[in-house]
Amino acid sequence: MKLDQATIARLAEYLETCELEARDTPKITDEYPDMDWDDAYAIQDSIRARKIARGTRIVGLKAGLTSFAKMKQMGVETPVFGFITDYGSIPDGGEVKVSELIHPKIEPEIAFVMKRALKGPGCHIGAVLAATDFVIPGMEVIDSRYRDFKFDLKSVIADNTSSARFVVGGLPQAVSEVDLRTVGIVMEKNGEPVAFGAGAAVLGHPAAAIAALANHLGARGEEIPAGALILSGGITEAVAVQAGDSVTLRVQGMGSVSIRFK
Ligand code: 0L1
Ligand code: MG
Numbered sequence: 001m002k003l004d005q006a007t008i009a010r011l012a013e014y015l016e017t018c019e020l021e022a023r024d025t026p027k028i029t030d031e032y033p034d035m036d037w038d039d040a041y042a043i044q045d046s047i048r049a050r051k052i053a054r055g056t057r058i059v060g061l062k063a064g065l066t067s068f069a070k071m072k073q074m075g076v077e078t079p080v081f082g083f084i085t086d087y088g089s090i091p092d093g094g095e096v097k098v099s100e101l102i103h104p105k106i107e108p109e110i111a112f113v114m115k116r117a118l119k120g121p122g123c124h125i126g127a128v129l130a131a132t133d134f135v136i137p138g139m140e141v142i143d144s145r146y147r148d149f150k151f152d153l154k155s156v157i158a159d160n161t162s163s164a165r166f167v168v169g170g171l172p173q174a175v176s177e178v179d180l181r182t183v184g185i186v187m188e189k190n191g192e193p194v195a196f197g198a199g200a201a202v203l204g205h206p207a208a209a210i211a212a213l214a215n216h217l218g219a220r221g222e223e224i225p226a227g228a229l230i231l232s233g234g235i236t237e238a239v240a241v242q243a244g245d246s247v248t249l250r251v252q253g254m255g256s257v258s259i260r261f262k
Pocket of ligand 1: 065143233
């Protein structure tokens with residue numbers, strides 16, 4: 001690691017304050033160009049610890065930048081991992097207050113709920129499918145704290161991978177009932193289709209994103225706990241939203257889920 005504990009704690013407080021006050025910032029690697037991957041995840045861990053100390057529940061995990069469309073949109077080549085919170089959870093059909101966010105975008109995802117813990121290394125799609133309770137349509141509202149979404153991978157990891165809000169809903173399905181590679185999705189904004197895709201856009205199979213998360217955690221001596229809700233990553237590019245917008249995701253054979261922006 002290149003950063004000392006005091007710097008990690010200070011950057012965590014700074015980035016979390018940007019989140020809570022909906023204030024943007026230049027990316028932190030401008031000031032700390034030598035920070036490494038461990039520093040980036042240590043800052044994210046420190047943000048997580050601050051939230052837990054304040055009584056926030058961590059309700060799940062997320063993989064991000066898992067599709068080529070997202071990687072191209074953001075100019076990066078590797079997935080990233082983060083956590084999702086109780087206050088980020090929006091009920092199906094519920095409302096997001098845009099005034100609490102900086103420049104939200106929304107992306108269509110497949111969410112996994114695990115019935116058993118999963119630990120890497122060596123985790124693969126088969127192990128993920130065997131450990132999954134059900135999959136369910138979901139959308140993630142991302143809101144990078146970095147000005148104009150301009151960041152590099154280390155900065156975005158430290159910023160809990162732009163996590164802001166999420167919604168799951170529709171019809172939960174056993175993984176034996178759906179081919180997650182060919183399952184089709186349409187995301188509509190204000191009734192107009194704005195994004196289309198299929199599950200295979202996520203690393204060839206959305207379960208591969210969960211396996212990558214388990215392997216990432218395994219390398220840190222951690223695991224995906226039983227019961228975890230996990231967002232496997234945007235199937236398409238993220239779409240910008242503003243107050244007054246309403247977004248619906250339809251997933252083939254899995255119903256639909258909606259969210260509104262106020
Ligand atoms: O969930 C995601 O794919 C977002 C990862 C962070 C990058 C971004 O803000 O788009
Ligand atoms: Mg996402």
